[in-house]
Amino acid sequence: MDLHYTAGETAFRDTVRAFLDSHLPADLQRKVRQHLRLTKDDYVRWHKIVAQQGWAAPAWPVEYGGTGWTAVQRHIWEDECARAATPPILPFGVNMVAPVIMAFANAEQKAYYLPRILNCDDWWCQGYSEPGAGSDLASLKTTAERDGDHYIVNGQKTWTTLGQHADMIFCLVRTDSTVRKQEGISFLLIDMKTPGITVRPIIMLDEEHEVNEVFFDNVRVPVSNLVGQENKGWTYAKYLLGHERTGIAAVGRSQRELTFLKQLAMRQNKRGAPLLHDPAFAAKVAHLEIELMALEMTVLRVISEEGKGPGPQASMLKVRGSELQQQLTELMVEAIGPQALPFDPDFLDGSAPHSSAGDDLAAPLAAYYFNYRKTSIYGGSNEIQKNIITQMILGL
Ligand SMILES: Cc1cc2nc3c(=O)[nH]c(=O)nc-3n(C[C@H](O)[C@H](O)[C@H](O)COP(=O)(O)OP(=O)(O)OC[C@H]3O[C@@H](n4cnc5c(N)ncnc54)[C@H](O)[C@@H]3O)c2cc1C
Numbered sequence: 001m002d003l004h005y006t007a008g009e010t011a012f013r014d015t016v017r018a019f020l021d022s023h024l025p026a027d028l029q030r031k032v033r034q035h036l037r038l039t040k041d042d043y044v045r046w047h048k049i050v051a052q053q054g055w056a057a058p059a060w061p062v063e064y065g066g067t068g069w070t071a072v073q074r075h076i077w078e079d080e081c082a083r084a085a086t087p088p089i090l091p092f093g094v095n096m097v098a099p100v101i102m103a104f105a106n107a108e109q110k111a112y113y114l115p116r117i118l119n120c121d122d123w124w125c126q127g128y129s130e131p132g133a134g135s136d137l138a139s140l141k142t143t144a145e146r147d148g149d150h151y152i153v154n155g156q157k158t159w160t161t162l163g164q165h166a167d168m169i170f171c172l173v174r175t176d177s178t179v180r181k182q183e184g185i186s187f188l189l190i191d192m193k194t195p196g197i198t199v200r201p202i203i204m205l206d207e208e209h210e211v212n213e214v215f216f217d218n219v220r221v222p223v224s225n226l227v228g229q230e231n232k233g234w235t236y237a238k239y240l241l242g243h244e245r246t247g248i249a250a251v252g253r254s255q256r257e258l259t260f261l262k263q264l265a266m267r268q269n270k271r272g273a274p275l276l277h278d279p280a281f282a283a284k285v286a287h288l289e290i291e292l293m294a295l296e297m298t299v300l301r302v303i304s305e306e307g308k309g310p311g312p313q314a315s316m317l318k319v320r321g322s323e324l325q326q327q328l329t330e331l332m333v334e335a336i337g338p339q340a341l342p343f344d345p346d347f348l349d350g351s352a353p354h355s356s357a358g359d360d361l362a363a364p365l366a367a368y369y370f371n372y373r374k375t376s377i378y379g380g381s382n383e384i385q386k387n388i389i390t391q392m393i394l395g396l
Pocket residue numbers: 125126127128129131132133134135136158159160161162211374377378379380381382383384387
């Protein structure tokens with residue numbers, strides 16, 4: 001295992017940097033750097049710029065529009081995007097439903113959906129979780145009953161991220177309730193404009209509308225929207241979860257945030273000197289930086305085993321990555337102290353050019369801190385990831 005970049009990889013990094021320097025719109029970069037809220041248009045605009053370059057789906061096979069990059073090149077790309085402060089390419093289409101379509105859908109579905117996902121023509125959302133089925137996902141109760149060439153879908157999904165913008169939802173539905181619960185689940189693609197679908201916002205701690213409840217009331221879905229075989233959806237669902245890979249550690253973004261934290265702490269005054277010179281605060285920052293370096297090495301070790309497929313190591317990266325992200329937001333709020341108190345939604349949404357609270361860098365940080373409580377829950381809670389680590393890595 002060699003953790004150093006080759007000359008070719010360093011040259012690749014330069015190519016990526018040059019692309020980002022010339023193509024990342026300044027207004028989007030400012031929003032991401034300053035922790036402001038992104039609109040649907042912001043996400044779509046950046047996705048289409050990257051798609052134009054042919055880089056929107058680096059991990060896809062080349063025949064479907066992928067890049068043919070190695071895992072290390074994909075890591076460099078993600079790392080550079082994080083450092084440059086690009087909006088994310090949302091995972092729901094490119095990284096979640098697309099691999100399932102490639103592996104299990106029929107030729108017609110592949111030909112229709114994959115190019116649209118690549119180009120962000122459809123906004124996808126994920127309909128897995130239900131009020132009684134989160135960690136215990138196989139307990140899901142949303143039903144799909146066959147009626148001729150349609151399924152009739154009834155039930156409720158929850159925590160549907162950015163579902164308010166969605167054109168399509170990929171859904172796990174129960175098609176047989178007489179068998180073992182994992183064996184009666186199917187994977188359906190549902191057009192969000194179908195009559196009978198209601199999307200209700202869930203407002204988060206930071207007052208952001210990021211997640212939703214989605215209700216299905218006698219929604220008619222063509223049988224042609226079933227992926228793969230009826231009642232085999234659990235296999236496809238697990239395949240999809242395995243694709244939320246190493247990127248979940250988000251080391252590049254945390255490194256950008258660490259730089260931001262240091263700038264913030266240099267600017268803050270504590271008894272006549274910069275806060276970053278305060279030994280107690282500096283020790284916390286140093287500790288975090290060391291932990292981040294260790295995580296980066298772990299990510300590189302995992303991706304150096306390219307070809308083995310997603311393994312339980314992804315759980316370690318998720319737990320550690322999310323913990324460090326949360327610690328960073330805690331230290332930011334600690335650094336700005338009482339300046340975290342004002343809450344200025346107009347500034348956060350970009351409708352006011354400056355914060356009425358007076359400090360544009362400090363104003364979004366409390367909301368950012370609250371928002372980041374989610375990272376240890378979504379994508380499978382950290383407690384569940386720890387169970388996976390104890391069982392599959394430690395063999396306990
Ligand atoms: C911001 C956000 C966005 C999300 N986006 C989506 C989305 O787009 N689509 C989607 O389908 N889902 C989404 N989710 C749902 C997410 O996947 C679930 O919240 C998560 O899997 C946990 O399920 P739960 O909320 O039902 O909690 P529960 O499963 O009820 O768990 C509650 C607590 O008990 C713990 N716990 C449960 N079982 C065990 C166990 N066996 N051992 C130890 N501890 C246990 C959990 O870790 C947790 O701390 C999102 C969640 C959040 C917070």
